[in-house]
Amino acid sequence: MDKLRAMQTFVKVVDEGSLTAAASALHTSLPAVVRTLAALEAELQVRLLNRTTRRQSLTDEGRTYLDSCRRILATIDEAEAVLSARHVEPSGQLVLTAPVLFGQMHVAPAVTRFVQRYPAVHCRMEFSDRVVNLLEEEIDVGVRIGPLADSTLVARQVGRIRRVVVATPDFLREHGVPAHPDALTHASCVRFIGNAAHWWTFQQEGRPFYVAVSGNLEFNQTAPAVAACAAGAGFGNFLSYQVAPLVAEGKLRIVLEAFEQPPWPLSLIYPNARLLPARTRVFVDWMKDELSQQFG
Structure with a gap:
């Protein structure tokens, strides 16, 4: 049995609400979906769905397995997206923020080199010494100096500043x-x-x-x-x-x-979202290389 294909089928059955709708979404036959789901339950030795002629519902084991399947499939999608991004020219708008003087001295020159390398990306730089909320102000990437508060943002330390x-x-x-x-x-x-x-x-x-x-x-x-x-x-x-x-x-x-006090971390921060646009991934890697050469 193709376990990955079986997971995808199970998730699709739940998302579509019925075996018939899942078969249509997967461009396969209803008997094929039934066989795949039955084989998966036999392999796991648990029932994932309670099915009647009118409705279906997840069992407790099904709910637990569904969460695991979603995480596994999302991780695979993200890994494939990273590989695909290497072959796709980044494009679109990218908004970033940084402290004023640091932005003028180090971020702006690096971003200028970035858009020269990737001309299809439109970068907008917003320099400010206040702590900007990336999610509320729809900013893609931030440069932060100093300890970071706990948050849902991803932080990549790229150097230290005394x-x-x-x-x-x-x-x-x-x-x-x-x-x-x-x-x-x-x-x-x-x-x-x-x-x-x-x-x-x-x-x-x-x-x-x-x-x-x-x-x-x-x-x-x-x-x-x-x-x-x-x-x-x-x-x-x-x-x-x-x-x-x-x-x-x-x-x-x-x-x-x-x-002197211990050096402060220099970090790149961005939202914790799967399947980030190629421009964001490429930009973060670019800035990491640029800043770590100077402050790493």
């Missing part, structure tokens, strides 16, 4: 390189507006601790805060990617590395 303290070489020569975060208490610090503006978090021997900081500059956006720090206004506390170009150029220097 939170670092930086200052210009000239500022460090004038004021000294701090040996411990406590030294920041009496230093000029470039801060962000908000509840955490006056406290920076560090870690020592696996335990977090907080240092009060002050300064005469506060910002509600990252880019001008980075610019102020690069101009020598004081110490800044940023995600590593936000200052990476300036660090590479030697315009900013990372300090207090021994006291």
Whole structure:
């Protein structure tokens, strides 16, 4: 007996509501459906359906087996869809979201290369620093930095991002390189507006601790805060990617590395749905390769 074919027949009988309707949907004869179902019940040694001349109903064993059949058949369909997607040119609209600065610096260039490779895909990028609800706002893929809340979304970690303290070489020569975060208490610090503006978090021997900081500059956006720090206004506390170009150029220097918090995960998130469109699957793989090269 072809067990897979028998499972498909059983599910179709349940979905169509009768043996006759299932035979029509499967483009086969009624006797063939009857024989297949009888052989399946004989193989399992249980009755799956209670059948009369007027109606049919699932037995308890039938309900349990039906759920298993649906999962198995869905997994097979998904595996075949993945293989088929490799041979299908992705097309259609893809909507994605990412934090503003990270999106500008790293997502937009990668997406530009993606649409150059797959011109039939129309990508719409929505950059925002708020936590976007993908399902409610009909967004296909999101880029997230930091711990993820429990949800029905699929998350693929593609890298890690540090939170670092930086200052210009000239500022460090004038004021000294701090040996411990406590030294920041009496230093000029470039801060962000908000509840955490006056406290920076560090870690020592696996335990977090907080240092009060002050300064005469506060910002509600990252880019001008980075610019102020690069101009020598004081110490800044940023995600590593936000200052990476300036660090590479030697315009900013990372300090207090021994006291950094554990790196934050960089993740791609998307709805937990079977049979995702080819464009979504291909895009997620593309972005994973792009971002893991830089942050993996």
